[in-house]
Amino acid sequence: MQTKDALRVAVLGCGSVGSQVVRLLTEQADDLAMRAGVPLELAGVAVRRLDAPRDVEVPAHLLTTDATALVTSGVDLVVEVIGGIEPARSLILAALESGASVVTANKALLAEDGATLFEAAEKAGRDLYYEAAVAGAIPIIRPLRESLVGDTVTRVLGIVNGTTNYILDKMDSSGAGFADALGEAQELGYAEADPTADVEGFDAAAKAAILASLAFHTRVTAADVHREGISDVTAADVRSAADMGAVVKLLAICELRDGPDGQAVSARVHPAMIPRSHPLASVREAYNAVFVESRAAGRLMFYGPGAGGAPTASAVLGDLVTIARHHRAGTRGAGESAYTARPVLPMGETLTRYHVAIDVEDRAGVLALVATAFAEHGVSIQTVRQEGRGADAQLVVVSHRATDAQLAATVAHLQQMDIVREVTSVMRVEGETE
Known part of the structure; x- marks a missing residue:
């Protein structure tokens, strides 16, 4: 040299x-x-x-x-x-x-x-x-910034916060509630004394903004990212996911969508059920993984320790x-690429699916009334099952894809129905195609 x-x-x-x-x-x-x-x-x-x-x-x-x-x-x-x-x-x-x-x-x-x-x-x-x-340590910025710059990235789906992944993994593997799993994460040093930035999704939302900006060549800030944390995820939610062959993960989801005025960007962070067959479902403990979909390269996955x-x-x-x-x-690398200046879709216009658990009266016609509520808001039901009898009767409904606004309106409608004692759980479903 x-x-x-x-x-x-x-x-x-x-x-x-x-x-x-x-x-x-x-x-x-x-x-x-x-x-x-x-x-x-x-x-x-x-x-x-x-x-x-x-x-x-x-x-x-x-x-x-x-x-x-x-x-x-x-x-x-x-x-x-x-x-x-x-x-x-x-x-x-x-x-x-x-x-x-x-x-x-x-x-x-x-x-x-x-x-x-x-x-x-x-x-x-x-x-x-x-x-x-x-x-x-996971190389994801450079692949998006350089390796895939000749391709069209259509979706980035990732587990980008090790603290929340450890908590949800512990809830899945041991049946623990959120508070107990968080306490264990803090004892092991995976969670801070004040875990708000992690468990409420702020950390993941910042990372989603960076990933969306790179993937779709447009400026996306943390304020543009719809954010929900995991503090409301219950052991019952995790068990319900297991019953349908799924796990609960906090996901950062960035997508290229067709909006009302052309292509737009969707960026969101929230807990979701994903099937155990999905590559992200096997990401355990405090590890991170990012799943990238592009038109030419297809599906790519990046996995490894996400912090430390x-x-x-x-x-x-x-x-x-x-x-x-x-x-x-005497050169320099690529700078910011924000030439598309695509708009960011509000969460209400984002296409997603819902898993809804509903405590209902156990009498004839209940299922038909619930199905009608979904239909009135343009939401198609994919599966429905009844659990329990009498005072313990519960319907678990999984919808087909619809806008988040349609699904939210459906849940609000259900909460006002006389036959519904309580909507006990609402969670989005990801990782499957229809």
Whole structure:
């Protein structure tokens, strides 16, 4: 390898991911230099507290609490793994304006204001890479951004949050309720003390926005994504799914749809039943998987650890090596592709299916009345079964595909019927074709 001046790397944040980035940069320095074609030199690590305990030992002279000074000090590459909106946004913009390329794992920022970051990178003529922002070590950003750019992606269906997948998997395998499964996830370190971002779907919604933006070449923000979490999923829901040969998963679903004025994008995150025969049904514990459908390549699946310090750092280092190669060649990678500017469909216009469990009076004609309610809103019934007798009588209905608005109106109608004691469960059904 021809000797080259080293590229100076600044790391913002030294938590579980940042500390592993520092470790890999140090331990694999020689190999990374050979792969990148130029040495990668750690120039500094910005932290909140100099005396905080860390997973790896960082030389004191590399630590600083002045992140702004670090990213504007003439470094070549900046790794942002502090998360959140601010100061991350200001630091990334300052780095780009100062001539540094950026690798970020910040899904929340990209989903909220990615357009500003991409525009700044374009103006500065620098790279902005973010493989680590979605699904940890799983390579999904680059396949959508580069490998499939010559194809037409029609659907992205994924399990992109390990915490919720662990909880739902535990509920399925042990029969535990949500609270008990969450408690176990917290004890094992899979869930935070405040699990809201995970269990209410905020984390998955940010990732869905990024995936939809890439897949469909249009700008999609987290605010565009319909979001429902798993805190209302009950053990009864999971048992009902099992009875129909299905499992419950929190899914991020991004689709290319025909809207009223041409093609549009649908982006949503919610729990859904999927058949056990579907590849995503076998994704266990805290693992992630993303299922991609395209017109030419067909169906592709990407699977692996979706979080954790070392797996996420692996994705960060992959981006660093790629950008270093661009520096060496005097080029830059692809920027944002949002040329289609497709509208995002509201959830009410999204086509889906419902599984509805209804406590009803056990008397003649009940099934006909329930079927009539579905028909009045243009929803066709695929299957129906009755469970129990007398006070325990329950109908379980699975619909054919209809708009979410039609299905919601049907459920509202059922709740007002005299023969219906309670609509005990409503869940969408995915993963099957009609």
